[in-house]
Amino acid sequence: xxxxxxxxxxxxxxxxxxxxxxxxxxxxxxxxxxxxxxxxxxxxxxxxxxxxxxxxxxxxxxxxxxxxxxxxxxxxxxxxxxxxxxxxxxxxxxxxxxxxxxxxxxxxxxxxxxxxxxxxxxxxxxxxxxxxxxxxxxxxxxxxxxxxxxxxxxxxxxxxxxxxxx
Amino acid sequence: xxxxxxxxxxxxxxxxxxxxxxxxxxxxxxxxxxxxxxxxxxxxxxxxxxxxxxxxxxxxxxxxxxxxxxxxxxxxxxxxxxxxxxxxxxxxxxxxxxxxxxxxxxxxxxxxxxxxxxxxxxxxxxxxxxxxxxxxxxxxxxxxxxxxxxxxxxxxxxxxxxxxxxxxxxxxxxxxxxxxxxxxxxxxxxxxxxxxxxxxxxxxxxxxxxxxxxxxxxxxxxxxxxxxxxxxxxxxxxxxxxxxxxxxxxxxxxxxxxxxxxxxxxxxxxxxxxxxxxxxxxxxxxxxxxxxxxxxxxxxxxxxxxxxxxxxxxxxxxxxxxxxxxxxxxxxxxxxxxx
Numbered sequence: 001x002x003x004x005x006x007x008x009x010x011x012x013x014x015x016x017x018x019x020x021x022x023x024x025x026x027x028x029x030x031x032x033x034x035x036x037x038x039x040x041x042x043x044x045x046x047x048x049x050x051x052x053x054x055x056x057x058x059x060x061x062x063x064x065x066x067x068x069x070x071x072x073x074x075x076x077x078x079x080x081x082x083x084x085x086x087x088x089x090x091x092x093x094x095x096x097x098x099x100x101x102x103x104x105x106x107x108x109x110x111x112x113x114x115x116x117x118x119x120x121x122x123x124x125x126x127x128x129x130x131x132x133x134x135x136x137x138x139x140x141x142x143x144x145x146x147x148x149x150x151x152x153x154x155x156x157x158x159x160x161x162x163x164x165x166x
Numbered sequence: 167x168x169x170x171x172x173x174x175x176x177x178x179x180x181x182x183x184x185x186x187x188x189x190x191x192x193x194x195x196x197x198x199x200x201x202x203x204x205x206x207x208x209x210x211x212x213x214x215x216x217x218x219x220x221x222x223x224x225x226x227x228x229x230x231x232x233x234x235x236x237x238x239x240x241x242x243x244x245x246x247x248x249x250x251x252x253x254x255x256x257x258x259x260x261x262x263x264x265x266x267x268x269x270x271x272x273x274x275x276x277x278x279x280x281x282x283x284x285x286x287x288x289x290x291x292x293x294x295x296x297x298x299x300x301x302x303x304x305x306x307x308x309x310x311x312x313x314x315x316x317x318x319x320x321x322x323x324x325x326x327x328x329x330x331x332x333x334x335x336x337x338x339x340x341x342x343x344x345x346x347x348x349x350x351x352x353x354x355x356x357x358x359x360x361x362x363x364x365x366x367x368x369x370x371x372x373x374x375x376x377x378x379x380x381x382x383x384x385x386x387x388x389x390x391x392x393x394x395x396x397x398x399x400x401x402x403x404x405x406x407x408x409x410x411x412x413x414x415x416x417x418x419x420x421x422x423x424x425x426x427x428x429x430x431x432x433x434x435x436x437x438x439x440x441x442x443x444x445x446x447x448x449x450x451x452x453x454x455x456x457x458x459x460x461x462x463x464x465x466x467x468x469x470x471x472x473x474x475x476x477x478x479x480x481x482x483x484x485x486x487x488x489x490x491x492x493x494x495x496x497x498x499x500x501x502x503x504x505x
Contacts, residue, residue, distance in 0.1 A: 008172060011175070027172070028172075028173065028174070028175045029169065029170035029171060029172055029173060030170075031170065031205070034169075047167075050167070050168050050206075050209060051168075051206040051209065051210075052202055052205075052206055052267075052270075052271055053396070055268070055270060058270055064245075064273045065269065065270050065273060066270055066273050066274050067202075067270050067271065067274065070201055070202050070205045070206065070271075070274065071201070071274070072175070072198075072201065072205070072218075072220075074175050074177075075177070075220060075222060118269075118270070136269070136503065137269060139268055139269065139394075139395035139396070140267070140268025140269050140270045140271065140395065140396065
């Protein structure tokens, strides 16, 4: 079969990130993580293992936690992408962010955006999850500072605050 | 930083169109579903397809339908399989799917993708530079198998959880190409060869998994891995049995995963159960028979001899669960979750 010369063309698509539709032009091999960080300037989503093992790059795709390092950006047309930049409303932190800050749930902070997004999806589905459910939901997010205890407590505290203010 | 190589991207909306593209492009094209296995492999240059044919937009691959049994579209994500109400009677499938990787990866990875999972090996699942430093290996770019240096055959191991479960259940797989379609017993989809591990031709698409009726059957899946929250299996045991009212086994199947380059049935062990009640002695005999077929290689996590040794224990856990024992304590100790 003839190999020919591969025509290297960028793809142009509209991406809906944090409720805003943006035009993006990028090479088809780029992952969602790379497009978010390099083309859209959204560096809140962290670049960890690149192989789907650490959870640092977790974002919400159509409301579901997924690993942006293993999602092709070209497959995201028409899907809703949520990143950590979309959590705060202006100066007001999302209850999860506030609880993480108040309870010391972020140490070095590298795993925090992935965990915040994963926890956000959990609380949207289950407003008062048990400790076991929280543990299961974020079991794909590694924290090398090993601060899991404070993270569980912060998710529980955020759930409490969200219920009170609802 | 590991970038994906260049490829041409196609996103057909029907199986027929996808099959036409695969036929036209030849073996340089690969189908991609969830991408959780293929994309890390492409980043490490295990596979460098010229064209990627995305199956994500094909609605028919997401179908669940009842007939004689249950048909599951290969494009269902593992999370969708776990929560599918019609799949609940198939305990082994739900337990296997729920133990694949992590929540995030189960939201992305598909049933078909897990069944077609590339085989794995310590000397293969490494980045390009690492592999280059050992002059590559038999499976990719090299000439020597570093696990068994005299071996002519690649011994990379099958690492799918869903396949042993579905093989024990008695599932069939449907493959569709531009020119034909065929259905085969799931265990016949696999070769015991780390390179040519699938009988799927490059132009074929795995579209459906057909499960026989579950009435009267109980099935279960047990997985050994280092971390309860993650990790590929280093041993998978699936067992299914149909019981008479008095508890006598009328029919049974036991399948092993992650101890060869393919998942496989152990008919001798299953036959040892038929016509008997699952007493401790009967379970011990079947467990010994099944474990004798487990031939793990030193190419994965955990100690080789221990992995072989616990195979009989795991078959025992599976059969005791089928018997109706409360295995939640053991399950929690081993899987870190009740399932």
